Amino acid sequence: MSADKTAAAVSLSGVAISFGSGASLYRAVADVDLTVQPGEFVAIVGPTGCGKSTLLNVAAGLLTPSAGAAEVSGRKVEGITRAAGYLFQADALMPWKTALANVAVALEVAGVGRAQARERALAWLARVGLKGFSERYPHQLSGGQKKRVALAQMLIRDPAILLMDEPFGPLDAQTRTLMGDLLLSLWQADRKAVLFVTHDLDEAIALADRVVVMSAGPASRIIADHRIDLPRPREIVDIRLDPRFHALQSAIWRDLKAEVMRAYGDEFAAMGLGKSAGAK
Amino acid sequence: MKRTTLLAWQIGLAIAIIVVWHVLTTYPVISDVKQARFFFSTPVDVAVRVWRFFATGMIWRHLWITLLETLLAFGIGSIAGIVIGFWLARQPRVAAVLDPFVKMANALPRVVLAPIFMLWFGLDIWSKVALGVTLVFFIVFFNVYQGVKEVSPVILSNARMLGMNERQLFRHVYWPSALSWMFSSLHTSVGFALVGAVVGEYLGSAAGLGYLIHEAESTFDMTGVVAGMVVLSVVVVLIDWLVTLIEVRLLAWRPEATAHGA
Structure with missing residues (x-):
């Protein structure tokens, strides 16, 4: 893995992803620019079905974008990205x-x-x-x-970079916390670049250096990019009690909330929850 | 039910059947004893005949022939099923073209092929092997085909991300998946191999358990027929037990394998 040390670990530029064709064309992701620096831990959050995972698949070389380009360590992604490790949500x-x-x-x-x-x-x-x-x-x-x-x-x-697709999603809350701590301690040892997809905002803040918020699909894109300036090394249980954690959480949730509402739109309105679902 | 209780019930049922059979063919309960014996023989006569089969050693030759035919049918049918199953699973276009033909061939009752095979391969073991092969092939073929097709896309993507090339994917992913499907049908395919052998012998041959039963039938020797059936069913149970042992060993990684193992 003779990676260019100055190049970004992962760089997506103008990436769009569509499925199907003609009348049944579904635009999952529209025009995403995203850069992960070497050693940086970036989390992507967004409502269900916003195409977060498809972005990972583009970086992994498992999916060819319909527009735009992906580069890993300065090299264009063509076929499977050998330099990447992938942790899947399912077994x-x-x-x-x-x-x-x-x-x-x-x-x-x-x-x-x-x-x-x-x-x-x-x-x-x-x-x-x-x-x-x-x-x-x-x-x-x-x-x-x-x-x-x-x-x-x-x-x-x-691997030079780690791609993780809601890896701890299927686990119970306690196990998730333990897995998060394990991941952080392993990551702390050699600080690889990480692109971590999750729908759990708390998990994203506790783990990452940057949290990127995606809008609800179709044609989802990046709507916010927050730097997480919490000190490292972190313990997930402790960091959740940090006042700074709560400030970040409410700031990011303001961006995320509107998109979650949009994703569930009519369902929430039908339940009469549209207005009151403010704070988490 | 506890294992010992279950066994006690099973042995009890076997004894009950033999006692009823004995009483009905020894005492004129519903019909004349002579007539009943002609149609059903008696447990004692059958036991004596089976004992004589082994005492004189005449049964060994027939057993050997039937087992050899079974083994050959199973081996050849499995290898052909694995190779063609793999090939078609990786060549969806060829599979689409062949699909109706495969279904037609599989829907054909195999007994009608027996006379043709006798004509082609003669009256010795190969016509029986061919009949068994046509039965075993389709079971193995469909399972291997399914096994390759049904590999979880996540496992496949993960294997690719680990850097596996096509050859390594075959060895670490497709092959074990196909084998597990094949082994799950091992009982059926071994059973069908034996069916092919016995039916083939029954329709025309000079040796084997099927021949033995057919010979006894043609002289209305009911004792011989039942004795042949007893030997045949014991062989089937033994083979099935052997297959279970192999299955438990090979499919140790599967939760279901241990569940229905015993």
């Missing part, structure tokens, strides 16, 4: 492989010998707190444990 582990094999395979496909790959995978499983779980199959692990295996699987390749 992405191979169910027929043990936790150890799932992590080791990420090195094996890159040509690392079996014995060495296993040894390093064991070390990574220990780092995510899964020592002693290496021979378990995914169905024998809890949701949080599976996510930690996936995290080790992504990080063992030492």
Whole structure:
């Protein structure tokens, strides 16, 4: 990964994404410019269905945008972005492989010998707190444990940038907090560039250096970009009590609220909730 | 129900059936004893016949032939099903063209093919193997095809993001997925391989369990027919048990495999 050190880690310029064609054309994302600097942790928040995840897929090379260009570490994205690690929302582990094999395979496909790959995978499983779980199959692990295996699987390749698509979305609140802390402590060690998609504003503020707000779809775009000046290293439970956290939360929620309302528009109006759904 | 209670009930039922069979063919309860014995034989006669099968050793040759045909049908049918299933799953255009033909071939009752296979392959084992292959092939083919098609798109995207090329995707994703589908139908396909062998033997052959039963039937030797059926069903149960053992080992990663394993 001979990345250009001065170039942005991720750079999207004028990216638009459409699905279908003709009358059934759906414009998911319209004209997004977004830059993630090396070592920067950027969170994207927005109402459901605003196309947050499709932006990640563009950066990953899993999806070709209908307009605009994507660059990773100064190189144009063409095909799968080798320099990127991707953490999916849904279960992405191979169910027929043990936790150890799932992590080791990420090195094996890159040509690392079996014995060495296993040894390093064991070390990574220990780092995510899964020592002693290496021979378990995914169905024998809890949701949080599976996510930690996936995290080790992504990080063992030492990717230059990390793309995360609501990775902790399916987990319960306590597990989410623990996973957030684990992610922060791993990230603190080598500070890779992160693009983290979530619908949870608290999670975004607690984790990121910058929170980008997207408008409701269709044709969603970036409507706000907030710098999170909370001190690091952070502990999620503590940082949530910080007065600055609350100031940021209400500032960003002002931008986000209108879009959430727009996304649910008629449904909320029908329930008579349109006016009173002010503070979170 | 507890395991031991269940077993007790099962053995009890078997004994009850044998007792009823014995009483009805030994005492003139509903019909003349001689007539009842002609139609149903008796448990004692059948047991003696089965014992004689093994005591004289004549059964081994027939058992071996039937098992060999079953094994060959299963092996050839599985390999063909895997190769063609994979190929069609990766070639959607070819699959679309072949679709009606595959459905037609699969809808055909296989018994009608038996005489054709006898003509083509003769009366020895290969005509029976061919019949079994036509049964096994479609089960394996459909499962492998499904297994490749139904790979979760997230697992596939993740594997791509981990840097896998096409060959590595095949080895780490498509192949295990297809195999798991194939193994889930192992009971059915092994069973059908045996059906192909026995039906083929029944329709024309000089050896095998199907031949044995057919021979007994043509001389109205009901004891021979039932004895042949008993041996055949014990073989089926043994094979099924063996398949379960293999399945539990190979599909250890699947939650369902252990659930219906026992």
